[in-house]
Amino acid sequence: MLELKNLHAKVVPEDGPAREILKGLSLDVPAGEVHAIMGPNGAGKSTLSYVLTGKDGYEVTAGEAKLDGVNLLDMAPEVRAAKGLFLSFQYPMEIAGVPVMTFVRAAMNSQRKQRGEAEVSAPEFLKLSKIAAAKLRIDPEMLKRPLNVGFSGGEKKRLEIYQMLMIEPRFMILDETDSGLDIDALKVVAEGVNALRGPGRGMLVITHYQRLLDHIKPDRVHILSAGRIVKSGGPELALELEKSGYDQILKSA
């Protein structure tokens, strides 16, 4: 499903020199699987999510990234989104004046239009929204407020997952979705994410901590360090990491 081959990428800040962050990253997430990426600060975890989704300021210098055999790197962000790629942002944006539901409906319809599908009708949208909100225990009133404006960190993360349930992407990247969540909220969010697991879908879970992986069980765990996958293994690798820390693992890698 998602295939990354020898991916090299630089971050190009507007002021300051470019720095190479990804240095030959290779990864294969087959359909139906959930892979976790763990790694110390500065390993390139967020860079990976931005490179895959097409944020400005990142330049791919070598390698390839394909979703279902299609090269992602030449596409505009919204086109990648319409192909089914969804990023749950580490820091979701506040968008003044645009209510959550207006935003999500615009996103759904824009994606459907790009795919040549019919738009979602208002009643259908409301029905879906109600179900998603209930699943994530989101107060429906919140969905009428401008997106993320004045929301707590936890509320913003829930809203990311709400959008994910509504948009029903095929490949999801969760960038530190656990940060800012208390344990109850974490469970609710994980349930939401797990509801989208399925044979046609893939997922990349980026996290620092094992605790998210207690709730979203990965098929594979990869350790990212200095821009490359340095070790891969089953779910037990995350446990091992929790026990002995990055230093130990990196030394043995």
Place this chain on the structure above:
Amino acid sequence: MSEGKEIIVKDSIDQGTVDAARALESDKYAEGFVTDIEMELAPKGLNEDIVRYISAKKEEPEWMLQWRLDAFQRWKEMTEPTWAMINYPKIDYQDAHYYAEPKGAAKYKTIDDVPKEILETYAKLGIPLKEQEVLLGVEGAVGTAAEARETPPKSSQPRVAVDAVFDSVSVATTFRAELLKAGVIFMSISEAIREYPDLVKQYLGSVVPVTDNFFATLNSAVFSDGTFVYVPKGVRCPMELSTYFRMNAKGTGQFERTLIIVDEGGYVSYLEGCTAPMRDENQLHAAVVELVALADAEIKYSTVQNWWPGDADGKGGVYNFVTKRGDCRGARSRISWTQVETGSAITWKYPSCVLRGDDSTGEFYSIAVTNGRQQADTGTKMIHLGKNTRSRIISKGISAGKSNNTYRGLVSIHQKAAKARNFTQCDSLLIGQTCGAHTVPYVENRRGDAQLEHEATTTKLSEDQLFYTRQRGIGEEEAVALLVNGFVRDVLQKLPMEFAVEAQKLLEVSLEGSVG
């Protein structure tokens, strides 16, 4: 998003924003057509004879002619103001026709007399002039502008009475009889001068004095047509009133004059729309609008201004020099101005409130969008004279292309305005690096117990927000529109419902091509 763009990964949106800040393309201005109809023009130039010509055309009484002539004498001694942040070549006031009417215009007795071409023009603009069509919910079926309106008219939709001003004359005024049943006078100002001279005499020039400023004085001398509204004591006007201004003839200016009086306890909501054909000359529109609200009266005045803005290189476009002022003359009266300004090559306009009555309220809500080479210097004045007067200013300026957009506003608290309050918020948004956004607020406070707050921000469209939005699958232009709509949302909400939809569409069209 075009095919080509989909396969290009941009270095940065910023780059794309700047490099491809395509200016206005004339094919996007749907109102730019010309109506082919035989016109009768005043000779070119401006002198006493022209003033007399206009007055005679309107069959005005002697006092009105004198009023005009006095204004003209004063105007000759005045100089054009230069303090606004706008640049334009010197206007040759002798090089224009100050009066233009479709042949035989003075003789329209009923709507059936109005030439087909004119009816079609308004239909094409989405303005039905035949009352039965409005009642049936049939909007002009002729053209694309009508189709462009999002909400199909329903019979339950509130009806809107229209005064249609075509160049220098009002060609039709709908629902007059029905409004009169409620006591509301709604007609062109030319007719009001003849039919209600006492009311006109009492109020004309009482808010904007003849010598108020260069453009207002010019207007006082040569004003052609506009709307007159009188709402009697205690009457809530049963429908929305509106005037649709259309400039059509070549080489002309339009000098609208509107006077709205709402007597004690009355209410009216009024909307004006303005469009003009695409021409490569600059046409002058110098209007004066006066509002009078007596005790406990309320006036809501909304404008959707979409005069031809000129082409991408700044060729052509309307020069819009407008004096609009409301007088909250009575206690507890209320005047609110809401404007959506997307058109005109130059906009010079400060709809103001004189808060004379105790406990009166003035409001100003504005969205001004400039693109291409447009220049807008617009804002408001809130003059607090009475006790407990309140004012509120929300201004949203959006600049794109090579345009300049200035908010200029005055809040003045006079000595007797005990406990006056003002809140001002001015937000500016820049799209691209070749435009300018400016904020020039003046605050004059002479009362210790007044509370004045002013906030202003200037930002660009955030790249992070754009990326976030695009990650959700929304294309760049649509993402910009969505974010801009969020930016102006609190002002759009102040417009009457059906106009808000239109204004929203207009914003999108105005900003098309501002990112690429």
Place this chain on the structure above:
Amino acid sequence: MQLLDLPSRRSEAWKWSDLRAAMAGQENVLIGSGELGSEGPIAALAQVMGDAYGPSALEITAPGETFESRITEGDAGQYGTVVVKAGATATLVERLGVSGSRLRPFLPGYSRIEVEPGATLVRVVVQANDVAVGEADAAIVLNEAVVKLGKGATFRQFVLGEGSRLTRIETSVEAGEGAQIEMNGVYLASAKRHVDLTSRVAHAAPGVNTRQLIRGVARKGGRGVFQGKFLVERAGQKTDAAMAHNALLLEEGAEIFAKPELEIYADDVACAHGNTAGQLDEDAVFYLRQRGIPDVDARAMITRAFLIEAVPDWVGDELKAEIEARIDAWLGTPA
């Protein structure tokens, strides 16, 4: 130059400070003056008055120096240049005051200041009156500094204005890349006094950071004027600039006029301004009174705190104590 050459309320930049009207009856100082030049009226007047002293030129190369100038006598003007050489640090203290030896003193000062790359200048202007109000009211105090900041230069300015018949302290800054600017001020306008703090900061290169905080108070018959402008030119990307002006009208008949202005031609900037003009927070006054502080003292305490927030630590302990003492004296609070 003649009286008619001076700007009046019809001129946009002087609309609230009518120099022509204030100078009426004092035309004699204009005798022998040349043409009004492009540097504007303050420079022209300073040049005339400054002749008595000759133009001053100051070049600072050593670090940590402090220079003081004091203009207090009669009709005294100053017209000069100051250069702070690359990497140097200097403090410039200008005292504009009236000693009372002449009934209608006229004190124009104009300086061109250049702060070279990496250099730091702290400028403190104390405009105060040591004589009885009646006499000081007749003074006309005009001061203008035109400041050019090199790459990475730092400019910090604090102005205290107590006003006079007409006082205008004007600062115009052109900032180079990455310059750091702080411009604070306090004005105290009592009866028959007019104090005008006008400033303009041109952000002409990328990455300039500007903070401006002006606090002022006015009493009956006093007028405080603040005109602040931030200009961000096309080249001024990544400008981060914030302007705040807050004023209190302490009594009926006080006047505060403000024009906080933004003129922006670059899109990647964060610019904001805030302006408030009103009265003391009555809830705060009540809170203090509930704790047993008399009304008058409560008001003075809150007003004092409000003003002193704008007096930065970097003016140095000694000057800070002096400025605070002047504020206390003006408010009539026990020190």
